[in-house]
Every structure is written in structure tokens, then in C-alpha cells.
Amino acid sequence: MKQIGLQLSSAAQSLYEGVKDLPITSPHGHCDPQWFVKNEPFSDPASLLIVPDHYVFRMLYSLGVSLTDLGIGVKEADRNPRAIFGLFAQHWDKFLGTPSRGWLEFTLYNTLGVETELSAETANMVFDEISSALRKPELRPLDALDTLNIELLATTDAALDPLDHHEVLSSGTSGRVIPTFRPDDILNPSRKGHAKNIERLGEITGAATSQFAEFLDAIASRRAAFKSLGATATDHDVPDLYTEWLPQAEIELLHQKACTGSLDRFEARRYYGHMLIEMAQMSVEDGLVMQLHVGSRRSTNETVLKEFGADKGADIPHSVDWVHGLNALLNRVGNNPNFRLLAFTLDESTYARELAPMAGHWPCMRLGPPWWFHDSLNGIRRYLDQVVESAGYWNLAGFNDDTRAFLSIPARHDMWRRGVCAHLSDQMERGVLRRRDAERIAPMLSRDLARDAYRLNGE
Amino acid sequence: MKQIGLQLSSAAQSLYEGVKDLPITSPHGHCDPQWFVKNEPFSDPASLLIVPDHYVFRMLYSLGVSLTDLGIGVKEADRNPRAIFGLFAQHWDKFLGTPSRGWLEFTLYNTLGVETELSAETANMVFDEISSALRKPELRPLDALDTLNIELLATTDAALDPLDHHEVLSSGTSGRVIPTFRPDDILNPSRKGHAKNIERLGEITGAATSQFAEFLDAIASRRAAFKSLGATATDHDVPDLYTEWLPQAEIELLHQKACTGSLDRFEARRYYGHMLIEMAQMSVEDGLVMQLHVGSRRSTNETVLKEFGADKGADIPHSVDWVHGLNALLNRVGNNPNFRLLAFTLDESTYARELAPMAGHWPCMRLGPPWWFHDSLNGIRRYLDQVVESAGYWNLAGFNDDTRAFLSIPARHDMWRRGVCAHLSDQMERGVLRRRDAERIAPMLSRDLARDAYRLNGE
Amino acid sequence: MKQIGLQLSSAAQSLYEGVKDLPITSPHGHCDPQWFVKNEPFSDPASLLIVPDHYVFRMLYSLGVSLTDLGIGVKEADRNPRAIFGLFAQHWDKFLGTPSRGWLEFTLYNTLGVETELSAETANMVFDEISSALRKPELRPLDALDTLNIELLATTDAALDPLDHHEVLSSGTSGRVIPTFRPDDILNPSRKGHAKNIERLGEITGAATSQFAEFLDAIASRRAAFKSLGATATDHDVPDLYTEWLPQAEIELLHQKACTGSLDRFEARRYYGHMLIEMAQMSVEDGLVMQLHVGSRRSTNETVLKEFGADKGADIPHSVDWVHGLNALLNRVGNNPNFRLLAFTLDESTYARELAPMAGHWPCMRLGPPWWFHDSLNGIRRYLDQVVESAGYWNLAGFNDDTRAFLSIPARHDMWRRGVCAHLSDQMERGVLRRRDAERIAPMLSRDLARDAYRLNGE
Incomplete structure (x- = not known):
């Protein structure tokens, strides 16, 4: 059998030896919690x-x-x-x-x-x-956590999820499998069934969610429920990045329309733009780390969507304007030390132009690793080449695999760790880092920065 | 005399030895068919x-x-x-x-x-x-086809071209020099003389082209004429990518205005956006491969345009949104197995962000090689580094030289072949490809993928 | 003490030996002229x-x-x-x-x-x-010019600056420290105090600057004052690139509004867009090289701006459209041999897509070196990799440090020179350049092209 994975120079290999067996922290992904409960x-x-x-x-x-x-x-x-x-x-x-x-x-x-x-x-x-x-x-899924050296695995769960599996896992795995709060269905009016989802949120929480204030309380209570089961983060799919803080009267009016599914496209954009800021403010309160996955145009193939449903390979990235898009949100909470924002992009042209300069200024921001199409050998190389000079290493959020393919988790972390070691040895060769620096940064990028970024060390 | 061309490592050189003498297929370019008829x-x-x-x-x-x-x-x-x-x-x-x-x-x-x-x-x-x-x-031009090892050469010919040279060439070269159908002059209202061109199309085809249905028939008959002389493809210069399918009444109304040159800028954009979809639909019918060359702002220097005419070095690329731009077209014919679309960009930021993900999903799409300013050593490197991971090798359209400088054709194919071999040997060194894979992919990229993409193998 | 700076291959090192001790020309930066007058x-x-x-x-x-x-x-x-x-x-x-x-x-x-x-x-x-x-x-500042081998240093000075320090320096340093004309405060309506600045311009020059014609004369006289003290260039901070030539009546009307601070956002954009063309025209007349620094959104952190002021690390780049943005300006003066335009971008996606093709066509254009976030080892590499193929070496403006940190000037030029030599030796290794070409281009990029671009050789 041929050797697996990126071939490394001897300097890179030596760094890799030091990190290849580190426990895997997987703070963002799409595994099904049920697998671990059933353990079939x-x-x-x-x-x-x-x-x-x-x-x-x-x-x-x-x-x-x-x-x-x-x-x-x-x-x-x-x-x-x-x-x-x-x-x-x-x-x-x-x-x-x-x-x-x-x-x-x-x-x-x-x-x-x-x-x-x-x-x-x-x-x-x-x-x-x-x-x-x-x-x-x-x-078997639960046993494989040990077999595969996975110390922590976060799933991604809809805000309306009953969390019954996570209740079992919370005690059963001592917080090794944790949920992530994903409220897109109740926040983004362009999601199917949005109005109905607001209603269902009311049923679950006992709140009159057609009232905006109670809607916010209901969300906060769901966040608390997730947090009590170990969640340390929220996750938001943001196809077109836009944030705007609306006056009380206006957001209440738009919320009324949202409850009846009668927002027009422009209103829907502003409504979701406001709700993202509400989420950021709740993050300040409850400490949940806010993840933004920005810039994928979903289900662009209408025929495939109709016949096979969503997530069938027709989600295509488009360009993103992070500076304007996050302006209102950052100027509301971006200097608050309790707030943490992890940014994921599919538009690599924003790495050096926008994201690294932003992460190198805003105390709240850390950059998520190369995402999706860019979670690849070249993608990792381009990411590190383009973000480190302006953001430094300490503003990065390490790695997460973002996968729904449970057994591929070690593969993905291994590719990242190899890519990191190739990068660091290149930095050594160029005289940018000394060996002792590279040896310190390799485990940070492999594991520690992710734990820190996601507040998994019990802050 | 110094050695010519990109210097290769020994691994790359060994791959190069296997492809450097392959016959040249030149499926897209701008040579003058007259040269081969006159052979002066x-x-x-x-x-x-x-x-x-x-x-x-x-x-x-x-x-x-x-x-x-x-x-x-x-x-x-x-x-x-x-x-x-x-x-x-x-x-x-x-x-x-x-x-x-x-x-x-x-x-x-x-x-x-x-x-x-x-x-x-x-x-x-x-x-x-x-x-x-x-x-x-x-x-001499015709003899040089043998001398330069060119097995096939496609020219690019206006829809209104009488094709007299190609009639001679069709029998005289046994299909070695073929035309390509380029209908910009009759489709794009921002082209000079657009209304008159529609009229001339009517004269040539005997159709009442002021009637939209007859206009479409006339285009189809020109496509058939090109095809009968060996054409396997159409080519479209698309400065700003936009497609939209218009209702019957609306397109007929716009066509009336087009015939009198009275479309405003916004209408012209929608009209051309619709016509591109009509062309795609005709491609489904007649099998001609549709090439889109997108994103060059033409003749940006008005003084040079006025004094020296078009194509004088002042065409400058600008950014392109492929996802939105092709949305209507792809959702109309993108899943049809008869349809093939070759995409050429001058906006490299779209390689990894849009084009490779699209080519890695839509059955119709293949990616054209680095075009124009990017047909260069670094351009080739960036292209392969950025598209292969998401599109794979099999969704690429090989190489074409796109040149009007006939004697430079071998130079351009040689630069591509060297660039390909440098890329493949780098992939071998990194452990991404094995030698036997690289040896298989080298001739594909050098010749076979182009023949396949352009349906030159008699499909 | 470890070796400082990018480690070079022996071929690169040999090129570097030939340029490392060349005098430093610093034609653009933000040192305080007062330092050199006081020499404390x-x-x-x-x-x-x-x-x-x-x-x-x-x-x-x-x-x-x-x-x-x-x-x-x-x-x-x-x-x-x-x-x-x-x-x-x-x-x-x-x-x-x-x-x-x-x-x-x-x-x-x-x-x-x-x-x-x-x-x-x-x-x-x-x-x-x-x-x-x-x-x-x-x-000490003035002595350090010799110590640090700085043969020329340009500062950047507001149009309303009394130039008293530069009057001393003009004779005292024999033109070694020169000013640069920076008129943003009097041209860009979005600058704080814009209307008042126009008024102050009138006070300084004795012109009735509320009249547009006299306003232009007043600017021309300030340019002449700068030029008489050694200035060879102007500099313009252009957050959003837009140029438009307005009819006489319209610009006069907008100027009236500008004088009372009553331009709306859209008018302000057009006004500034016109004024940039006026500046270009004045450059044709007086020969001052026009620098455009484009695409930084200034002071994006409102809290930091309020508490600490501007230039506090919250200026974030965004994407730029050079083709449309410069269209009106270039079509007015772009073919004039007296005009020279130096373009600086923070949007690297424009290097190969727009700027290099433009510089490779327009006689007036030269490309400024990698700016700000991109003045870095990787930034230099990406710049040279992306611009040279379309713009060539002769359309580049060499290097400038753009720093307000006087003592870091040698550090910045050294990083550039090392980056240049790494690039050139890579070009040699690839067979793109011969040693004698690389040896000729190294000092050009290190010093000569900057002197030429900024017209420092007494043209």
C-alpha cells in the first residue's frame, strides 16, 4: 500500500511526528448525534x-x-x-x-x-x-471516538431540535459529544417554513413568539438549553452577508410580517441582518461563540433540488464583502471582550484583503480554517500564505473538519496537520520562523487554537 | 542558442518527453481561413x-x-x-x-x-x-499544418461570414481546418451595426428576421451551415455575464426594438441574456459545443479605438459573477446530456470560488484553459492549482491557443505542455499523484481532453 | 544573533549582494518633516x-x-x-x-x-x-539619512500645510527631503471639515475659492508651491474609486454645495470623481506624478475612531473595480505623454485581472509596489508573480516604504530587495530570465524604477 497523504520534507516530517497523534478536537461538523446514542x-x-x-x-x-x-x-x-x-x-x-x-x-x-x-x-x-x-x-460510532482518538465532537443542531439524543450524550459521554445551536430555520426568512418555525419555537418554549420580545426570549431559552448540554457555539449559514440594526418599531413590524411569511426580499434581508446582530448580542450575554459560514449560494440546480432535495452538490460560492457586510454587527458588539466571532469564507480573495486585516484588528474575530471546497492541500496552503501575515497565528481558530462523514474525521485532520507542518517548515526554511517557534505553533494549529477559539477549555 | 521554454525538473522532463511530440489540436483560435486557401x-x-x-x-x-x-x-x-x-x-x-x-x-x-x-x-x-x-x-500556411504537427485547427467566424474559404477547406483539408460559429454581431445589441446585421442575416438566409421566430430559424440554419463544414462549436464574447429567460411576448417586443436599434442599455442586456439561452437550447439540438469567453471590457481606450479600431490592446478584464450570471441558462438546459458549455474567464478569483465548483457539479460544464493574459507560465500554474481540487482533471477542456498568430501555435502548446508536466511532477512529489497517474493525465491535458471537450472524435 | 530577513538561495544571495548597499530612494512615505528640521x-x-x-x-x-x-x-x-x-x-x-x-x-x-x-x-x-x-x-533624524544610506525621502503633506519645515529642508538638505502634495482634505467632501478647508485654501492663496475657477487656480498655485520645494508627486487616498467628467454647469453647482457642506452622498462621489480628473489634468500641466492609493475603508471601528481618532488599525481594504473606476480619467488624459499615474491597490485580485493589463496598455500607468498589508514577503511574491507577465518589469514603479516609522525604512527596503532577488533567481531557475537579465533587473527594481517613476532624475 502506498504511503497516504501529503509527502513531507524531513523538516516538515519532524514537526508532523510531534502532532500526528494529538487527540482530535472536532468543534464543528455535521455528524448525527443519534449514531452515538444507538451505537450501531x-x-x-x-x-x-x-x-x-x-x-x-x-x-x-x-x-x-x-x-x-x-x-x-x-x-x-x-x-x-x-x-x-x-x-x-x-x-x-x-x-x-x-x-x-x-x-x-x-x-x-x-x-x-x-x-x-x-x-x-x-x-x-x-x-x-x-x-x-x-x-x-x-x-461502532461511540467506540470509534476512542479508536479514532477524538476527544471532542460537536454536532450542528437546529434550534428546534428536541435535543433528546444530546441529553443522553451529555451524561453518557461526559461532554465529549456536544451540540451546536443552529438557528437558521427560525431566523432566515428565505428558509422554507420560516413562519411556521417561529410558531413551533413558541410551542416548544411556551412563548408567544409572534411578539418580538418573547421571540427573543424564546431564542435565548433555546440557547440556554443547548448550553446546558455542552454547547459552546452557535452556527449561522449566511448566503449573502448583510447586517443592519433596525429601530425597535421597524424590527417589530418586520417580525409581524415574518410571522405571516409576508416579507418581501428586501425586507427579509434586513430582518435577517438585524437578527444576526441580536444573535451577536446574545453571544455577549451567554458566551456562545458565534460562527458565520458565509457566501454559499444554496441549491443552484433547481431540477436537482426538486428531485433530490438540498445539499446535493449544487451549492456554489460567490463573492463576499465582509467589510460592509459585518459593519453594523461589529460596530455594535465587536469591541466587547465577551464576544467571539469565527468567520468562514468560500471567497479566498477575501483572505488577505478583508478577513486577515479584520482579524488583526477586531478583538472578537478569529478566522475559521479553509472551508469546504478550500479544505484541501492547496486550499490550506493558500489560506496560511494569505492570512498569517496580517492576522498572525493567534487570531486563527485552528481546524475543524465540518464533515458529516464520521469516519473521515481522522483523514481530514491528518491532511490539515500535514499541510500545517509543510507550511511551518517552509517558514523555517525562509527564515521567518525558527525551529522552536515552529515546534510551538504546530500543536497550536493542530489542536490548541481550536479548543481556545471554541472556548472548550472551560473559560 | 539558449534552451527554449520553462526549465523542467527531471521528473517533469520525463513526462514532457512523452507529450512534446503529440499532434497539436487547436480547437479555438483566430487564424484567417483565407491563409490556408491561398497558401501564400x-x-x-x-x-x-x-x-x-x-x-x-x-x-x-x-x-x-x-x-x-x-x-x-x-x-x-x-x-x-x-x-x-x-x-x-x-x-x-x-x-x-x-x-x-x-x-x-x-x-x-x-x-x-x-x-x-x-x-x-x-x-x-x-x-x-x-x-x-x-x-x-x-x-506556407497549408503546408505548415504538417510541418508544425497541427492535426486540427478551428478558426472563429462571424455568423454572417459567407464561409467561402471554409467551403474550399472542408474538402481540401478533409476537415483539418474547421470554422466556429460566432454570432456576437447578430446577438449582442451593443455591437456596432447590430440591427443591420439582423437584416443581413435575413438577406443571407431568406428569412424575415424581423419576426423573432424566423430570426431563430435563420440562426439555426447558419449553425447548420457551419456544422456542415465541420464546425463542432460556437463561441460567444460576453463582456458582462447575464442570462434571463424572457416570456414570449417580451422577447418578441425586445426583438422589434433590436431590429430598429432602439433598445436601451437595460433592455439590451436582457435581450442578449435571453439570446444566450436560445443559443444554449440550439446547442442541445445540434450538438455544437457552446464556448463562453466572459469578462473582457472591450476597447477601453476611446482614442485608440477611434484612431486604430478594435483589438488594439485596450481590452481589460473585470470581475465576473458566474453563479448569478449563468443561473437562468443552466437551470434551463444545464442538466441536459446533449449540452456542453465551455467557460473561459479572465477573473482568476473565480477559478476556485465559482468555476471549479460549478464544473464539479453541472454535467454540461467544462473549464476552458487559462485565457489571454493568463495563458502564461504563472497563469497555467495558478489555474491548475486552483481548479483541479474541486473540478478534477476530467472536467477540464485541455488547451487551446486562441491565437491569431499562426506560427506561434507550437510555442503556445509547448508552454502549456511544459506547464502541465511541471504541475504533474509537483503532484507526484507531493504524493498526490503516482507516476502512472501522471503519465496518463499528461497526454489527456496535452491533447485528448480538448478533442473530447470539443467533440472532435466524431461523437 | 540569528540572521535577519528572508533566507536566500545562493543564486538569490548573489543577486542580493549586488543591490543590498544601493542608496535608498524613498519616494513615498509619512515621516514628519519637522524631525529633520529639529534633528532631535x-x-x-x-x-x-x-x-x-x-x-x-x-x-x-x-x-x-x-x-x-x-x-x-x-x-x-x-x-x-x-x-x-x-x-x-x-x-x-x-x-x-x-x-x-x-x-x-x-x-x-x-x-x-x-x-x-x-x-x-x-x-x-x-x-x-x-x-x-x-x-x-x-x-538623529537628519544625520540618519547618511547613516541609513537614504539618498531621498519624500514626505506626504496636506495641501493646506504651510510647508515651513520643507522650506528649511529644501535648502538645508539640497532636495534630499521633499514634500508630496496630498489634497484629500480640500477635494474629498467626505473628509471632515471639507467646506472649511476650501475656505482655508482661499485664505492661504488669496483666491475666492467659492468660485470654481478660482478654486482650481488656488489648487494649481499650491501644487506650484510644493513643486518649488522639490515635490515631484501628488498623492490621493481614494476609498471608493470613481471618476466622472462633469459638464461645467454641473461641477460649478456641486462646488457651490461643497462650499456649504451640503452635498449628498451621491453628489459627493461625483464631485470627488470629477476633481480627480482635474488633478490628472493639472499633472499633465505641471508634471507632478499622480499617486492613487485606492480601496481602504477608513476607520471602520466607530468606537476606536471616537476614542482614539483615525489611523488606529481599523482601516480595512475592500474590493476595487479599476476598469470602470478609472475609465473617465484615463479617457481624458491617459494617452498624454506628460501624464503619469501610479496605482496602488489593496485588492490583490486586481493585480492580474485589471492593473497589470492596464499598465501594459496605458502609457501613463505604472504599478506601485505591494501596499500596506501586502508589503510583506508573501505579498511581494504574489505581486511579482501576478503583475510581471502582463505588465512587464518596465511598467513597475519600484519600491516605496510608505512608512511613518523612520528607522524602519532600511528594514522595509531590505525585505523588498530580498523578495526581488528571490523572485529573480526563481525566474532564472525556471529559464524565464538569464543571469545577465536578472542582474540588470535587480537594481532597477531596487532603486532605478522608483527614481524613474517619480521623475526624480530631473526629467
């Missing part, structure tokens, strides 16, 4: 590696493979996992050069211990090897 | 290398050289080719670091076999050497 | 290195350090320089990876000759060493 084996290779991974099936779809043939939009019972896996294996070479290829190789050969090299010809054999591996007790 | 020698060094090359004279103009002194806007009979070439040679050092320098060196020393190194002092001698070379039968 | 020692390490350096205190503020504790907004008499320096030293590691670290190391260990390595523990010792150094006669 993952069902089959296709349902584990292909069907839920939009990185994988989007590429195949772009090359003419039918989503249905890949099991997308097909009930689990009606899927033929072996056929799906075989179809994927036929196109294994199409992933050459992509991070998916690197992650999948690591997952197959390291995490799952597959010994046969994947190809169209060996698909069945590899399928069987994976299937065997999945039956091992140490790869 | 190119007249003189200045008319060959300086006067028609906006890369060259723009740089000299930027440094204070008069365009007139370079023969621009001067009738061929009134030009002093030797003086022009001497003026150029005086400024030969000004091209250091630019792709023009690399292309010209390759063209002079390799393609034309010049033995004297160019300098201000040797201008006359080099002029004479080039002149001799041009008289060699094997460098 | 700099007072103390904190007032020299921390309090005036927004690169330094912004980073510390972003990490939770109070600006007041750093002496910002504190009267010099009330500051405790030793305590401030100690606080800074505690956070010395936070600058790892930033250009500030490199500049400060060079300034401390090379320029000031400090022998103790800075750390939290050695802060007091280093403070004392700096203090001693500052008392040396050869580091």
Missing part, C-alpha cells in the same frame, strides 16, 4: 461513503453519472449498496487530484484497514473488506 | 509578428512607442517592415518576464529556425533570417 | 516603535490588549514608555509570521544595533539598549 455499526460501504457525501456524488454527477444510480433519493431499503459502490469504483480515477481522493484513501487504508487497493476490478473485494471492518466493535 | 507565404516579419499581435504592440504602446510607428493603422503598402521590426527589436528587453517573450523566442529559434539571437543590434540580420524562412515551402 | 533624538523606544505604529498596536488590540495601556490616546507626558515597551515585549511572539516581526527585528538588531534578543524577560534590557542607541548622533 454503519450499515454498508455505499451508505457510509457514497450516498451521504456530496463531495463524491457531485463529481460523479458532473461527469454524467445518474444520481439515482448512486442511490441518491432512493430509500435505503431499495438501494443496492454493492452496485452503487461498484459504480463509484469505476470512476475512482476521476477523483485524482481532489481532496476527496486523499480523504477516501486515508479512510479506506488507514481508518478502515482495507488491504486491497481500490479499482474498478477490486470493487467487490474492497466492498467486502469495508463491510467486515464496519462490523468491528471498535468502529 | 507570409509577407514579412513585421506583418507576421508585430502588426497583428496585440500582446506585442500593447506593451510597446504602454512604454511610449507610437502605434503608427509600429505600422498599426498603416496600409500594408505604406509600412516599412524593416523599420518596424527594428523598433520592436530595440525594445526586446521590455518583454522579459512576459509570455510574449517566451512565445516569440520559441517561434523565432524553433519554429522559424533563426540562428542569430535577437537584439537591437542584430535586428536586421534576424529580419533577413525570418524573411528567408518565410519563403520556405514548408512554412 | 527620538524620545524613547515606545514612542518610536509602538505608539505610532498601527501595524503593531492593531495586532495587540486584536488579541485583547488595551490601546490605552499601549499609550494610544495618552499624552506623551503621561505615558510610561518602559511599561508600554514591556507590555509589547510580553506579546512579542504574537507577531511571528507577520512582516512587523521582520521589520522590527531588522530595526532592532541591524539599524539600532541592539545586542540582546528581545523577549518578555529581556524587555528592560532591550529598552535600555534602544535608548542608548537613540542618543547616538548618527541616529
